[in-house]
């Protein structure tokens with residue numbers, strides 16, 4: 001069986017049995033089986049079913065880290081692919097099954113080239129990317145020190161079922177993905193009869209005013225070239241038309257692309273909500289929940305990754321990422337501590353138009369596994385070439 005066919009087989013086996021969150025026992029088992037026999041130092045996680053594998057190069061040198069996430073989503077798969085999920089309500093709808101197979105492929109390619117490697121490679125197989133902070137937990141359990149010395153560089157990538165033409169790799173220096181935080185606002189008043197608002201303290205108009213004021217705050221308070229997205233995605237108050245409720249509650253996702261804006265908006269949104277509530281004689285509780293930080297590529301590492309795509313896969317396989325994307329990633333925790341680059345890869349299957357194909361997280365999302373060997377080659381070349389530079 002060819003290298004590509006082996007990776008396709010592994011990816012489809014992972015796809016058939018998706019697991020969610022931090023505990024992925026079947027996935028971990030498949031990864032360990034696929035790495036079996038390779039000259040790796042393997043450890044597994046304590047609080048999560050991670051796999052960390054260290055390949056010691058034949059020559060001395062620093063360490064680099066390659067990362068793949070392995071978790072699926074609580075989505076009921078609605079595709080017709082023959083390797084469709086066997087589990088109701090669970091699907092590899094974000095393509096992490098491809099990332100896992102690519103990193104296994106890189107482990108094989110690097111093992112073959114072990115004698116030439118001028119340093120060590122840390123392979124980070126991570127559960128819990130979809131909101132469970134798996135990368136942060138792996139850092140707490142020592143993945144960044146797995147080879148001894150701290151890695152000099154770290155690389156990861158993400159497949160997209162839509163938007164990007166198939167087989168095209170993109171990246172850029174600086175921010176590539178947003179920080180994603182959550183604002184929860186509770187406006188408290190005093191309920192009463194809908195016919196007599198003067199005898200109550202109505203929280204609904206004030207809460208509505210806060211929602212619209214959030215948008216004005218964004219456009220007036222932040223540099224248009226350092227964007228901020230605030231979306232109120234849930235708003236709940238009351239039970240019927242003629243009863244004024246005691247409180248109104250809404251939640252917003254807050255996306256920022258710099259730590260400066262992230263810190264500032266945290267304070268700004270809370271001040272605004274409290275101030276409007278106070279103006280109406282209401283009390284306002286705000287909770288600002290911190291999600292994943294901004295994913296920031298090192299300029300030199302992004303440039304190196306772009307060059308590596310062009311040299312290893314071909315000039316036409318690279319395109320500069322024009323803008324950051326508004327999604328978020330917990331690889332950001334790695335890049336806060338190690339300079340590196342995160343790339344995005346087009347994996348829209350042939351016969352679908354990337355402009356209209358169902359997106360990642362959709363129950364109808366499909367990813368083309370023809371790109372697996374290229375992904376594995378790229379990861380291994382990033383490690384080999386980065387180590388050669390010392």
Ligand SMILES: [Zn+2]
Nearest residue numbers: 094130360361
């Ligand atoms: Zn996802």
Ligand SMILES: [Zn+2]
Nearest residue numbers: 094096129158
């Ligand atoms: Zn993902």
